[in-house]
Amino acid sequence: MTVASTNSPVAELLIELRRDGVVPLHRQIEAAIRDGIRAGRLSRGSALPPTRAIAAALGVSRGVVVEAYQQLVAEGYLTSRTGGYTQVAMGALAAAAPAPAVVRKPRIDFGYGRADVTHFPRAAWLRSIRTVLTDAPSERFGYLSGHGMPELREALAEYLNRVRGTSARPENVVICNGYAQGSALLIQVLAAAGARRLGVEDPSAGDDARPVAEGLGLEVVGVPVDADGIEVPALERSGVDAVILTPSHQWPTGGVLSAEARVAVLRWAARTGALVIEDDYDAEFRYDRTPVGAMQGLVPDVVAYAGSASKTLAPGLRIGWLVVPAHLSDAVAAAKVAADRGSPAIDQLAFADFVRRGEFDRHLRRMRPLYRRRRDALLAALSRRLPDFEPAGRAAGQHLVAWLPPDLSEASVVAAAAARDVGVYGVSPYRLSSRGRDGLIFGYASLSERTIAEGIDVLAEVVAALRR
Amino acid sequence: MTVASTNSPVAELLIELRRDGVVPLHRQIEAAIRDGIRAGRLSRGSALPPTRAIAAALGVSRGVVVEAYQQLVAEGYLTSRTGGYTQVAMGALAAAAPAPAVVRKPRIDFGYGRADVTHFPRAAWLRSIRTVLTDAPSERFGYLSGHGMPELREALAEYLNRVRGTSARPENVVICNGYAQGSALLIQVLAAAGARRLGVEDPSAGDDARPVAEGLGLEVVGVPVDADGIEVPALERSGVDAVILTPSHQWPTGGVLSAEARVAVLRWAARTGALVIEDDYDAEFRYDRTPVGAMQGLVPDVVAYAGSASKTLAPGLRIGWLVVPAHLSDAVAAAKVAADRGSPAIDQLAFADFVRRGEFDRHLRRMRPLYRRRRDALLAALSRRLPDFEPAGRAAGQHLVAWLPPDLSEASVVAAAAARDVGVYGVSPYRLSSRGRDGLIFGYASLSERTIAEGIDVLAEVVAALRR
Numbered sequence: 052m053t054v055a056s057t058n059s060p061v062a063e064l065l066i067e068l069r070r071d072g073v074v075p076l077h078r079q080i081e082a083a084i085r086d087g088i089r090a091g092r093l094s095r096g097s098a099l100p101p102t103r104a105i106a107a108a109l110g111v112s113r114g115v116v117v118e119a120y121q122q123l124v125a126e127g128y129l130t131s132r133t134g135g136y137t138q139v140a141m142g143a144l145a146a147a148a149p150a151p152a153v154v155r156k157p158r159i160d161f162g163y164g165r166a167d168v169t170h171f172p173r174a175a176w177l178r179s180i181r182t183v184l185t186d187a188p189s190e191r192f193g194y195l196s197g198h199g200m201p202e203l204r205e206a207l208a209e210y211l212n213r214v215r216g217t218s219a220r221p222e223n224v225v226i227c228n229g230y231a232q233g234s235a236l237l238i239q240v241l242a243a244a245g246a247r248r249l250g251v252e253d254p255s256a257g258d259d260a261r262p263v264a265e266g267l268g269l270e271v272v273g274v275p276v277d278a279d280g281i282e283v284p285a286l287e288r289s290g291v292d293a294v295i296l297t298p299s300h301q302w303p304t305g306g307v308l309s310a311e312a313r314v315a316v317l318r319w320a321a322r323t324g325a326l327v328i329e330d331d332y333d334a335e336f337r338y339d340r341t342p343v344g345a346m347q348g349l350v351p352d353v354v355a356y357a358g359s360a361s362k363t364l365a366p367g368l369r370i371g372w373l374v375v376p377a378h379l380s381d382a383v384a385a386a387k388v389a390a391d392r393g394s395p396a397i398d399q400l401a402f403a404d405f406v407r408r409g410e411f412d413r414h415l416r417r418m419r420p421l422y423r424r425r426r427d428a429l430l431a432a433l434s435r436r437l438p439d440f441e442p443a444g445r446a447a448g449q450h451l452v453a454w455l456p457p458d459l460s461e462a463s464v465v466a467a468a469a470a471r472d473v474g475v476y477g478v479s480p481y482r483l484s485s486r487g488r489d490g491l492i493f494g495y496a497s498l499s500e501r502t503i504a505e506g507i508d509v510l511a512e513v514v515a516a517l518r519r
Numbered sequence: 520m521t522v523a524s525t526n527s528p529v530a531e532l533l534i535e536l537r538r539d540g541v542v543p544l545h546r547q548i549e550a551a552i553r554d555g556i557r558a559g560r561l562s563r564g565s566a567l568p569p570t571r572a573i574a575a576a577l578g579v580s581r582g583v584v585v586e587a588y589q590q591l592v593a594e595g596y597l598t599s600r601t602g603g604y605t606q607v608a609m610g611a612l613a614a615a616a617p618a619p620a621v622v623r624k625p626r627i628d629f630g631y632g633r634a635d636v637t638h639f640p641r642a643a644w645l646r647s648i649r650t651v652l653t654d655a656p657s658e659r660f661g662y663l664s665g666h667g668m669p670e671l672r673e674a675l676a677e678y679l680n681r682v683r684g685t686s687a688r689p690e691n692v693v694i695c696n697g698y699a700q701g702s703a704l705l706i707q708v709l710a711a712a713g714a715r716r717l718g719v720e721d722p723s724a725g726d727d728a729r730p731v732a733e734g735l736g737l738e739v740v741g742v743p744v745d746a747d748g749i750e751v752p753a754l755e756r757s758g759v760d761a762v763i764l765t766p767s768h769q770w771p772t773g774g775v776l777s778a779e780a781r782v783a784v785l786r787w788a789a790r791t792g793a794l795v796i797e798d799d800y801d802a803e804f805r806y807d808r809t810p811v812g813a814m815q816g817l818v819p820d821v822v823a824y825a826g827s828a829s830k831t832l833a834p835g836l837r838i839g840w841l842v843v844p845a846h847l848s849d850a851v852a853a854a855k856v857a858a859d860r861g862s863p864a865i866d867q868l869a870f871a872d873f874v875r876r877g878e879f880d881r882h883l884r885r886m887r888p889l890y891r892r893r894r895d896a897l898l899a900a901l902s903r904r905l906p907d908f909e910p911a912g913r914a915a916g917q918h919l920v921a922w923l924p925p926d927l928s929e930a931s932v933v934a935a936a937a938a939r940d941v942g943v944y945g946v947s948p949y950r951l952s953s954r955g956r957d958g959l960i961f962g963y964a965s966l967s968e969r970t971i972a973e974g975i976d977v978l979a980e981v982v983a984a985l986r987r
Contacts, residue, residue: 365660367864396835
């Protein structure tokens, strides 16, 4: 890694080059300058050092720097001035652009949220699309209802009532483009109704609901979880107007909320008028015990149930659903219309056909043993190679957590594994204010058994090296 | 029409019954009570009159009222109490539900925004879906980029540059679920960058951008249009940070912005740092003159171009696109990720295939003469039956405006036509503060030539009756 000398005018660019050949040098220079502009380190209108100077400071050819400058000029970040120098563009909006997400994926990635899309049932899906395009009346392709297609709402209500123990009526189902949009619609309706505080589990996946809630002026309150899920007394003290729960398989720690705790949460909601948002994100995959029914089935009036096809079929479908209390149904549908005028018609009708013909059940029956074998391979490898890691939340879903022994820190294991091109992810980034054991989240659904074993082998070497 | 006596306790329910058999009586009673609860006329916890009393006051059977009560109990608006009376539910969120949109469609409806979906190219679309499901690599079904599928961004950039004269690069295209979402994404990015005032044409379609902008705290400023589109001096005086324009066919008045005015708008934008949002909603349909290229093609740095497949193929597809200035591309894509994690993968890939194989061009070539004949039928019927109506904006699109002679008011014509089950729509609801001639908006794209002639016949009778 080359860092430009801190005494040179090039230093303020904060360019650090990795020379492992993974990311071309000019792209790294581009990214560093772009970040500098976005972060405000390089102010609008300021002149950049000559390409020569940067090339010399970094020990790269001048052509590499020229290429980076040209790209940034094309993107509008930089302006070429007569006289041969380059300055940061004056555009008033340049500062709005957020940093791009890191896109490079490690060779072996235990990242969460990757259904195995190589098993997407292409032929069955095509059959459903063909049925729709052959049979659906034309008006189905016109402007849509915010609730979604009646065919799909009926098919999903039947499916969810049968498989998830919900108490869903088609008129209270709202179709959306996946969980992220669904939770955003609910939060918008809550905010419009005067809600001020949104509870979330701590730790929890924060990237869906939290920015939306904060953007609407809601205070987001973390409520601690223990090994069984959310701590009900803490919830009761929290004063929140709504809470997002993952009662069937807490994300990420894997706890299952007990029957007593469920009833206590529902009583709290009924007493205070709060809404429980039940994120049933991976309930279709249970391995070692009978499924736990959805909380929504107990008291449909105080629970908004949310599910999607992202974990079961493919994220790329962008199909999700809400089952909401009757008095919220029109408001949520109106929020959906305001957001995007409804989800795509053909996809909705195709999914309805897919569910009704039993293809969805069939696909789940095919995937369950596959994911189970991968989970077993992960547990076996951990127990063989890293016996003092403590797996939790193993009974369901597409991930588990392994709590670390006290001599290891999350951050050091994550970084050392990344250096060996293995992606593992800590629990800490998902904590709001709770403290707790260091742990790693292992997604296993899209990795072969062999790759899982290989990844844990590398991880064991990494851990051994850290301990030396 | 029956209105309950204003002296009875039933009067506060404000139930007005239409007995034309179009809407069942119990549904009308339901709707009136629901509206009363939403509007706050019926307060939470208040007791409703006995079903008997309402039935007697309205002259309907008691069963009709019971049915309405039962439905509202099921929806959570009402609660049945022991003791046999019914009260408005206490649910804290009931007030959040907005009034449902009126769904009954007139027999002959000149409403705007209805592409003729009976001509949706089902076979060609199925072929594209089959190609995708056969050929696309599995990772295309995983989580998506906020920009959208590279295949579609390339196909659209090529198409728009060729057909609409844009200067689009694939990396600046963002795929969204139609125009409503696209404009919302742009407004979110503008608001985050500190924009305070959004200009819109006056009159204009307000239901897409206006609520979003106001929800984000932006002031929405109407800028008057004349027969040629937006009045540039008024725009220059407006002090807005961005303006939404329909330069190719002003909605609804149909003006086409002159070359001089375009250049003046772009100069204003470049000078002030404002963004022009170009809503190119119906540009594919031109009848009497050569197409006008998109403004975006002149100065891509200051224009965000927006289009969709809703007017060309079908609204139910929910496919739209933005071409944004390079420095906004990442920010708009990030807003799309935040909204719904990207548009559905298979649809995007199918549309890319559809465009690349020339099916989109073919479909447009088929639809243009069809819409042209309908427009001609509308103009002929107006000229024959209502010669003092003054059509405008006829050269393009799927609608035109007819300005009314001074002795007729929009409101009276719209109401009298509705009573004859013909839907025509005034210009006034689309005005912000501008005043101008009364006029009617006629959408003609989804009506047969015969239905158009019949509708204008009825309208002529309506007008004759109003003049008597």
